[in-house]
Every structure is written in C-alpha cells, then in structure tokens.
Amino acid sequence: MDEELTMLATALAAPEPSEEAADRSRHRLQNTMRGGPVRRRRTGRLAGGLGLTAATAATAILVSTTGTTHTAHPNSPPSTAERSLSARQILLAAATTAEKAPATSGAYWYVKQEERDGANAEPTVAERWTRHDGEIWRRDLKTEGEIFHEGVLPGRPKARPFDLGTDFVSFQQIQRLPTDPDRLKAWLADSAAHSDMRTSAGRLTAEEQRLEAFESLVMLLSTLPAPPKVRAAAFRALASYPNVKVAGRANGGQVVRFTLPKVTEPARPAPSTAAQREKAARWAKDRAARAKAQAARGETHDDPPTMVVDPATAQVRETNFLALGGGEEWFPDGGGVRITTAWTDALPK
Amino acid sequence: MTADVGEQASDAELAARFRRDPELFTAVHDRYFRAIYLYAAGRLDAQTAEDIAAETFCVAFRDRERFDPGRGALRPWLFGIATNLVARHRRKEARHYRAIARAGTEPVADSHENRVVASVAAAHMRPRLVQALARLSPGERDVVLLIALGQLGYDEVADALGISAGTVGSRLSRARKKLKEAFHG
Numbered sequence: 001m002d003e004e005l006t007m008l009a010t011a012l013a014a015p016e017p018s019e020e021a022a023d024r025s026r027h028r029l030q031n032t033m034r035g036g037p038v039r040r041r042r043t044g045r046l047a048g049g050l051g052l053t054a055a056t057a058a059t060a061i062l063v064s065t066t067g068t069t070h071t072a073h074p075n076s077p078p079s080t081a082e083r084s085l086s087a088r089q090i091l092l093a094a095a096t097t098a099e100k101a102p103a104t105s106g107a108y109w110y111v112k113q114e115e116r117d118g119a120n121a122e123p124t125v126a127e128r129w130t131r132h133d134g135e136i137w138r139r140d141l142k143t144e145g146e147i148f149h150e151g152v153l154p155g156r157p158k159a160r161p162f163d164l165g166t167d168f169v170s171f172q173q174i175q176r177l178p179t180d181p182d183r184l185k186a187w188l189a190d191s192a193a194h195s196d197m198r199t200s201a202g203r204l205t206a207e208e209q210r211l212e213a214f215e216s217l218v219m220l221l222s223t224l225p226a227p228p229k230v231r232a233a234a235f236r237a238l239a240s241y242p243n244v245k246v247a248g249r250a251n252g253g254q255v256v257r258f259t260l261p262k263v264t265e266p267a268r269p270a271p272s273t274a275a276q277r278e279k280a281a282r283w284a285k286d287r288a289a290r291a292k293a294q295a296a297r298g299e300t301h302d303d304p305p306t307m308v309v310d311p312a313t314a315q316v317r318e319t320n321f322l323a324l325g326g327g328e329e330w331f332p333d334g335g336g337v338r339i340t341t342a343w344t345d346a347l348p349k
Numbered sequence: 350m351t352a353d354v355g356e357q358a359s360d361a362e363l364a365a366r367f368r369r370d371p372e373l374f375t376a377v378h379d380r381y382f383r384a385i386y387l388y389a390a391g392r393l394d395a396q397t398a399e400d401i402a403a404e405t406f407c408v409a410f411r412d413r414e415r416f417d418p419g420r421g422a423l424r425p426w427l428f429g430i431a432t433n434l435v436a437r438h439r440r441k442e443a444r445h446y447r448a449i450a451r452a453g454t455e456p457v458a459d460s461h462e463n464r465v466v467a468s469v470a471a472a473h474m475r476p477r478l479v480q481a482l483a484r485l486s487p488g489e490r491d492v493v494l495l496i497a498l499g500q501l502g503y504d505e506v507a508d509a510l511g512i513s514a515g516t517v518g519s520r521l522s523r524a525r526k527k528l529k530e531a532f533h534g
Contacts, residue, residue: 002525004478005493005496005497007478008494012392012479012494013498014390014398017383017390021386021402022382024399025386025402026375026378026379028407029403029406030375033372033374033375033410148441151437
C-alpha cells in the first residue's frame with residue numbers, strides 16, 4: 001500500500017469489536033441457520049419441532065369490544081353484552097367491519113410501534129414507511145430522531161419488503177392474497193412448505209406448516225397493507241380455529257385463547273456415525289443453553305401470542321408478536337407493542 | 350495477491366465442510382467476523398457496522414449454494430457481501446467521514462499508529478484525505494477501502510466486486526490521483 005492508503009487505514013481504523021458483538025452476531029447467524037428469516041427476541045416457535053416440548057401451544061388474542069374508546073378500568077368486570085359474545089363472534093364481527101371498510105391507499109405504508117416496558121413507562125417508538133417499490137424509511141432510536149432512508153433491507157429482494165410467515169412478499173402479492181378464509185390458510189401453509197425454513201429435524205412437517213399459517217394470519221392483520229377482503233378472510237380464518245375461547249379481560253379487551261393441536265416432534269434416526277452423534281450433542285447443548293437463558297430472562301416457551309383487536313375498526317391495536325423489517329419479535333410476559341398502521345402520501349418533514 | 354497457500358487450502362476445506370453440514374457455517378463466522386467488522390466499522394458507525402457484519406454472515410449462509418470455491422476464496426466473497434450492505438448506507442457513510450475529518454488528527458485506534466511513518470505534517474493532512482473519500486465515486490471508494498481497510502489483494506478485490514482486475518487497476522489509479530490531489534492540496 002502506498003502512503004495515502006496507509007494513512008487512510010490509520011485515520012479510519014476502528015476499535016476491535018467486543019466479544020459481546022461477536023456473540024450477538026454468531027447468535028443471529030445461528031438463528032438464521034435454523035429459522036430462515038432473522039428472528040430476534042423470539043422465545044420459541046409455536047411449532048414444537050424447533051423449540052422445547054410444549055404439550056399445547058396456547059395462543060391468546062385480546063379483543064377489545066369497546067370500539068375506539070379503551071375503558072379506563074381495564075380489569076373491571078365485562079358488561080353483560082360483552083360477556084355474551086363468544087370469541088368466534090368477536091372475530092367474525094371484526095371480519096364484517098374489515099370487509100365493509102373502504103379500500104385505502106397512499107404513497108407510503110406507515111407502521112408505528114410503541115413498545116413499553118411497563119404500563120406507565122415511556123414508550124420506545126419505532127416508525128417505518130414503505131413505498132410501493134420496496135424503498136424503506138425509518139425513524140427510531142438508532143436514527144436519533146431523524147428520518148433515515150434505509151433503502152432496501154439487507155438480505156432481501158427490493159420488491160418484497162414485507163414479512164409474511166417465513167417469506168418476504170411484495171405489495172402486489174399482498175393485494176392478490178385469497179379472499180376466502182380456507183384458501184388463505186392453504187396459501188399460507190403452502191408458502192411455509194416451500195420456504196427455506198428448516199427446524200433441527202429438517203423441513204417443516206404438515207403440522208408445523210399449519211402453525212406457520214396461523215402465525216402468518218396474525219402478522220397479516222397486525223402490520224401488512226392488506227385489502228379489506230383479505231383482512232376479513234384473515235379474521236374469519238382465525239375464527240375457524242378449533243378450541244377458541246374468551247378467557248377473560250385484560251388491557252381493555254377480551255382474551256381469546258386458541259388451544260392449538262399438539263405438535264409432535266418428528267422421529268429422527270438415531271445417530272450412527274461419530275459426526276452425527278457430535279452434531280446431535282451440539283444441538284442438545286445449544287437447546288439447553290437457550291432454555292436456560294430464556295428461563296433467566298423470565299421467558300417461557302409458552303408465552304402466548306397476544307393481540308388487541310378492535311372490532312369497531314377491525315384494527316389490531318396491540319400485539320406481543322410482531323414481524324417487521326426482517327425480524328420476528330416476541331415480547332414476553334405481558335409486554336406488548338401498540339401498533340398504528342396507515343397509508344400516507346408524504347414523509348413527515 | 351497476499352493470501353498464502355495454507356490459508357487458501359483451509360478456506361476451501363471450510364467450504365467443503367459447510368457444504369456437507371450447513372451447521373459448520375459458524376466456523377466461517379468465527380474466522381472472519383473480526384475482519385468484516387473492522388472493515389465495516391472503518392466506513393460506518395460502530396452500531397451500523399455491527400449490524401452489517403452480522404448480516405453479512407446471514408446473507409452468506411442463505412447464499413451458500415452460490416459460493417463456488419473454484420472461483421475464489423471465502424474472504425473476498427464475504428467482503429463483497431459486506432460491501433453491498435455498506436452501499437445501502439451511502440449518506441450515513443458520508444456523514445461518518447465528515448465526522449472523522451472534523452474530529453481532527455487523532456487516530457481512533459492508536460495501535461495502528463505504528464504502521465505509519467507519521468510526521469506531524471502528514472497527520473494534519475489526514476482529515477483532508479478522509480474528506481476526499483466522499484468525493485470518490487462509489488466504485489472507486491469500494492476498491493480503495495477494500496485494499497486499505499480490508500487488506501485485500503487486487504485479485505481479491507476483483508473477486509469481491511465481481512469486476513475484472515483491469516477495472517480494479519483503473520479505478521485505483523483514478524482514486525489515487527484524486528487522493529493525492531487532496532493530500533498535496
């Protein structure tokens with residue numbers, strides 16, 4: 001190298017990466033290796049094939065029945081009218097509202113997340129604007145309050161900026177999703193079947209595909225710019241799951257719990273070679289370490305995905321399960337993210 | 350070309366291993382994380398650099414089928430991915446250089462200082478040199494920084510960017526001319 005280049009190297013030289021940075025990076029790679037898309041803060045998949053054994057995967061959806069006005073007494077007893085609504089009726093009501101809503105559009109699809117560590121804590125706000133062509137702008141802690149033109153998210157095709165299940169999808173694909181609940185579920189399960197997602201046992205089983213479809217419905221309703229008929233189909237698809245129950249009130253809504261069928265671990269051949277045994281031992285060790293770390297953080301595998309649905313507007317107001325910008329996030333133990341979505345024609349000044 | 354034969358062979362071995370068993374890809378991470386991080390951190394802030402370094406290995410893992418050991422080593426392949434990711438932060442990159450130029454002549458990490466025969470005068474010129482980076486074309490900048498920060502050889506730069514060795518040479522000489530102008534006023 002000549003003098004100029006050496007001097008540049010010196011002027012730009014950065015401090016060595018910390019061990020923590022290397023660990024975080026390795027962890028992210030390992031998540032990618034076993035989960036397809038990047039998954040952060042995820043406490044465990046609903047699909048038991050990847051995670052620890054779960055007898056049942058319980059899923060709770062909080063449904064607000066008070067329209068746009070959230071009651072000031074979140075844990076007050078429900079009114080007679082609310083008590084009489086079944087979970088299925090609540091979801092079907094949201095579907096009807098969604099279907100009647102006018103189709104909206106704009107230049108940018110806007111999603112705002114407000115994350116709170118506790119009920120009265122100041123929220124951490126993250127905002128994202130996605131243009132039809134896949135260009136993304138964001139404003140969050142990392143951008144120090146400025147709107148930052150992210151361009152295209154790393155590692156994904158520009159034209160497909162949205163997460164749906166294990167796949168990236170385009171704005172156009174979302175517009176063309178099936179408007180029939182059964183066909184929508186089948187489409188999502190099929191997408192999971194063809195994804196590059198792998199669990200420790202290999203490709204997704206049929207059961208795991210169905211669970212992926214369930215998670216995809218939650219994502220679709222909470223953060224994607226889906227047209228009214230697709231949203232209605234998604235609410236109806238959720239209402240069609242067996243064993244759906246209202247399980248009390250919380251946070252101004254009613255808890256609707258799904259008890260999904262048990263996922264059996266696919267049979268694996270016993271390791272015969274030394275290399276296979278070593279690999280199996282590594283998996284077991286890694287699983288145990290992850291379980292321990294989760295337990296230390298007070299997270300359990302069974303943290304149920306939670307949504308606050310407002311049937312009067314068919315909007316998902318809050319969830320503890322989110323996929324936005326290349327990562328799925330779980331917010332364990334009652335933590336949740338408020339979500340606001342809207343079309344807008346301009347970026348804020 | 351500076352990489353020695355031993356390093357090449359073990360890279361190929363590594364590649365053969367993760368082709369048989371994808372889980373062994375973490376070995377690629379452990380070998381190259383530091384180099385990729387330091388390259389990205391020279392061009393962007395630490396947090397973005399960490400993000401890019403981590404994402405480089407995720408992208409590499411997803412594209413591992415496309416890696417052809419016959420066409421080049423792991424190192425330039427990874428630096429190529431990292432360079433593509435850096436390209437998505439052009440404005441931030443320019444801000445980073447401006448900030449360094451403003452910060453004056455103190456090198457960020459003094460351990461590298463002994464690489465330089467640094468006269469006081471030369472140290473004063475460094476901010477101008479850094480600022481001049483912003484005036485290079487993106488292609489010229491990639492070539493210069495893959496050499497200066499990534500310590501890639503010319504052939505490796507060609508592999509990383511998917512361009513011919515001739516193009517590397519012409520971009521480098523144009524870039525050097527601009528840098529010298531900035532340096533000598």
